[in-house]
Amino acid sequence: xxxxxxxxxxxxxxxxxxxxxxxxxxxxxxxxxxxxxxxxxxxxxxxxxxxxxxxxxxxxxxxxxxxxxxxxxxxxxxxxxxxxxxxxxxxxxxxxxxxxxxxxxxxxxxxxxxxxxxxxxxxxxxxxxxxxxxxxxxxxxxxxxxxxxxxxxxxxxxxxxxxxxxxxxxxxxxxxxxxxxxxxxxxxxxxxxxxxxxxxxxxxxxxxxxxxxxxxxxxxxxxxxxxxxxxxxxxxxxxxxxxxxxxxxxxxxxxxxxxxxxxxxxxxxxxxxxxxxxxxxxxxxxxxxxxxxxxxxxxxxxxxxxxxxxxxxxxxxxxxxxxxxxxxxxxxxxxxxxxxxxxxxxxxxxxxxxxxxxxxxxxxxxxxxxxxxxxxxxxxxxxxxxxxxxxxxxxxxxxxxxxxxxxxxxxxxxxxxxxxxxxxxxxxxxxxxxxxxxxxxxxxxxxxxxxxxxxxxxxxxxxxxxxxxxxxxxxxxxxxxxxxxxxxxxxxxxxxxxxxxxxxxxxxxxxxxxxxxxxxxxxxxxxxxxxxxxxxxxxxxxxxxxxxxxxxxxxxxxxxxxxxxxxxxxxxxxxxxxxxxx
Amino acid sequence: xxxxxxxxxxxxxxxxxxxxxxxxxxxxxxxxxxxxxxxxxxxxxxxxxxxxxxxxxxxxxxxxxxxxxxxxxxxxxxxxxxxxxxxxxxxxxxxxxxxxxxxxxxxxxxxxxxxxxxxxxxxxxxxxxxxxxxxxxxxxxxxxxxxxxxxxxxxxxxxxxxxxxxxxxxxxxxxxxxxxxxxxxxxxxxxxxxxxxxxxxxxxxxxxxxxxxxxxxxxxxxxxxxxxxxxxxxxxxxxxxxxxxxxxxxxxxxxxxxxxxxxxxxxxxxxxxxxxxxxxxxx
Numbered sequence: 073x074x075x076x077x078x079x080x081x082x083x084x085x086x087x088x089x090x091x092x093x094x095x096x097x098x099x100x101x102x103x104x105x106x107x108x109x110x111x112x113x114x115x116x117x118x119x120x121x122x123x124x125x126x127x128x129x130x131x132x133x134x135x136x137x138x139x140x141x142x143x144x145x146x147x148x149x150x151x152x153x154x155x156x157x158x159x160x161x162x163x164x165x166x167x168x169x170x171x172x173x174x175x176x177x178x179x180x181x182x183x184x185x186x187x188x189x190x191x192x193x194x195x196x197x198x199x200x201x202x203x204x205x206x207x208x209x210x211x212x213x214x215x216x217x218x219x220x221x222x223x224x225x226x227x228x229x230x231x232x233x234x235x236x237x238x239x240x241x242x243x244x245x246x247x248x249x250x251x252x253x254x255x256x257x258x259x260x261x262x263x264x265x266x267x268x269x270x271x272x273x274x275x276x277x278x279x280x281x282x283x284x285x286x287x288x289x290x291x292x293x294x295x296x297x298x299x300x301x302x303x304x305x306x307x308x309x310x311x312x313x314x315x316x317x318x319x320x321x322x323x324x325x326x327x328x329x330x331x332x333x334x335x336x337x338x339x340x341x342x343x344x345x346x347x348x349x350x351x352x353x354x355x356x357x358x359x360x361x362x363x364x365x366x367x368x369x370x371x372x373x374x375x376x377x378x379x380x381x382x383x384x385x386x387x388x389x390x391x392x393x394x395x396x397x398x399x400x401x402x403x404x405x406x407x408x409x410x411x412x413x414x415x416x417x418x419x420x421x422x423x424x425x426x427x428x429x430x431x432x433x434x435x436x437x438x439x440x441x442x443x444x445x446x447x448x449x450x451x452x453x454x455x456x457x458x459x460x461x462x463x464x465x466x467x468x469x470x471x472x473x474x475x476x477x478x479x480x481x482x483x484x485x486x487x488x489x490x491x492x493x494x495x496x497x498x499x500x501x502x503x504x505x506x507x508x509x510x511x512x513x514x515x516x517x518x519x520x521x522x523x524x525x526x527x528x529x530x531x532x533x534x535x536x537x538x539x540x541x542x543x544x545x546x547x548x549x550x551x552x553x554x555x556x557x558x559x560x561x562x563x564x565x566x567x568x569x570x571x572x573x574x575x576x577x578x579x580x581x582x583x584x585x586x587x588x589x590x591x592x593x594x595x596x597x598x599x600x601x602x603x604x605x606x607x608x609x610x611x612x613x614x615x616x617x618x619x620x621x622x623x624x625x626x627x628x629x630x631x632x633x634x635x636x637x638x639x640x641x642x643x644x645x646x647x648x649x650x651x652x653x654x
Numbered sequence: 655x656x657x658x659x660x661x662x663x664x665x666x667x668x669x670x671x672x673x674x675x676x677x678x679x680x681x682x683x684x685x686x687x688x689x690x691x692x693x694x695x696x697x698x699x700x701x702x703x704x705x706x707x708x709x710x711x712x713x714x715x716x717x718x719x720x721x722x723x724x725x726x727x728x729x730x731x732x733x734x735x736x737x738x739x740x741x742x743x744x745x746x747x748x749x750x751x752x753x754x755x756x757x758x759x760x761x762x763x764x765x766x767x768x769x770x771x772x773x774x775x776x777x778x779x780x781x782x783x784x785x786x787x788x789x790x791x792x793x794x795x796x797x798x799x800x801x802x803x804x805x806x807x808x809x810x811x812x813x814x815x816x817x818x819x820x821x822x823x824x825x826x827x828x829x830x831x832x833x834x835x836x837x838x839x840x841x842x843x844x845x846x847x848x849x850x851x852x853x854x855x856x857x858x859x860x861x862x863x864x865x866x867x868x869x870x871x872x873x874x875x876x877x878x879x880x881x882x883x884x885x886x887x888x889x890x891x892x893x894x895x896x897x898x899x900x901x902x903x904x905x906x907x908x909x910x911x912x913x914x915x916x917x918x919x920x921x922x923x924x925x926x927x928x929x930x931x932x933x934x935x936x937x
Contacts, residue, residue: 302892303892316892318892318893319892371697371701371716371717372716374701374702374715435875446885446886446889448697448715448716448875450875450876451695451697451716451875451876452697452716454876455695455697465874466874466875466876467874468871468873468874468875
């Protein structure tokens, strides 16, 4: 009997010892986010991969001057307030006074001036500073940014996107693309860098206690690479995950909060317009007529999405042109247009000079948020093009390999996708023109053959009058849709689900995070709980007292005491049992 | 070999079961265009239709008829398996026999090359080739054959070296038979059992590898393959479609591989008297 008791007690001790750390760790306010891809580069401005998820990994660590809230209004981050002085063509930003870098150094106006100079010298793929002349530190907390030319999207594109770098660290870094030392991750954001594992695709951040807007609600934030994000959410392994549309109802019933995204992400057919016959506008228009967008939505998305506008800007954006040229599905018209270019149908396939008309189509199964999701786009496109007599050779590759091939022009057609089409219309510039000196973005068409489009893009960057700018933006979309440097296929409806008990209410930002990233991981979610995310004034003025999360592990370290008690009990019983036998 | 193979095979239960399954699958694959009720590339049907008279296994996410897709996928697997095995075994046989008969520097070079190739994991080579070249089915068949012939060559060489010392070969040589004559009339027929076993084993490996590679997305996504079917089906398990979509390709792949394994066991048992359960030897 004593033996059984001993076994039970020893088992209890072992159980306690094993589970005590787990219970303590779980008691921390830790948020886990599921991600299928995992590796989006180191979370530092020049090291993060140039897609939305890469920027988001970095944005928790590095703050900008201003930021967009849930309703797409600019709210203060490092800049307390700001104004545009038209006579001087300059923006003046007054910085918050108590802001510190993660290493404890104070943030001053010199850091902003330095960042501008540094990014002019070392171009950063998310920010183009051609229109900025210089920055000037008026005093420690005031910075004046002089423009060399008017720049309409300044606040979104620079003020709300340019991560501010600490001068005392970056002034010594000559090659930021290769610099991965620990101080490359010192920023001013609400979270501090702890760890990044490229092989496992995991990121770990912890709360910055001295954050100038108050300590964030979470103690730790972790990105976990997981094959099935939805399952991981249901099993309680993560707190936020992208989910399949069909599961929205089920997960709502299970107590998760499901948020449906706006249509700010498009699946797009990239075209190598440097090769024949794809360099011909008529041919590209014929392709557009041959493509049935509705079929993509019905078959590839199973109805969870909408056909895309041919003008690049999302049809749900306030900037969407009402009269973008459309290419309703018309295979006969497509055939006629191709025949007008000298092609002849032979056994159902087009030929010219005895050469069959066929393309290699690269397929990357990318979806909203850069996640890899199997879809049928390649098969549908192949079917549609073969129907009108264009041969298609499908090649399915990993997104990053396809991006590289597109960058090197080693393709005919490629199915890819990107977000940002709900934010500022400057996206037309970003996705059409390759800015000299910057890293090539795989989604940029690099199309500068149309003077009219070039002029319109130039105007939309510099026109400061809102009404006139809107007209320019509408016209730019119309010309884009006529020229078709790439063909937008559809906008999927994406869904995320989160566990409300984890303590963070995630939200989609209207127009997308920063320059239009359509992922509900805005860092403001971590800052204010149970309040209007748009009402940032409370935070800035200090009236919003950051709630200090009670850490139950520290408050009630029950399990270690129980373990010690159990060990003593085991010794006692053993002693007692032995005496009784004697 | 003085064995009545057909008679021996008939009395081997495992072999008969394996061959029956294989024949059934083989016939299904060969006659897939006739048997399949629908065009496997026709996605005009409704998505996720449950099994019905018109669609025996229902339809998948895009609207393909799963049963038709299964038959065509089986066809790909069988063609891939048999092609790889045939090419690899032929190369292995020629290299092995010639190395043993010619000997000298040729033998050393060829067999060291075989050893070097043995050290390279074939799946890695295939994935690399797929990433850099156009991974069409014939290209992959040839590539896989070129990197999997070594085991056959080694076995064949060893057996040929042993056969070379046999009296009837020596007699033939003394009577003026040429090397190619000896190879054709004496060595290769004697190596048939080894070739058979190698062929079945290579087919099994190739079928499994094709499914694995297509599961990983190495092939053109429009290729009909059991691996592609399994890969897509696993993404929709949350919709409870595993019974009509995931299970059929998994089951087909399993029984295809099991049948080949059974045949392999049986062939081995027939040609190696030591493995026989009863002692009815025919040597």
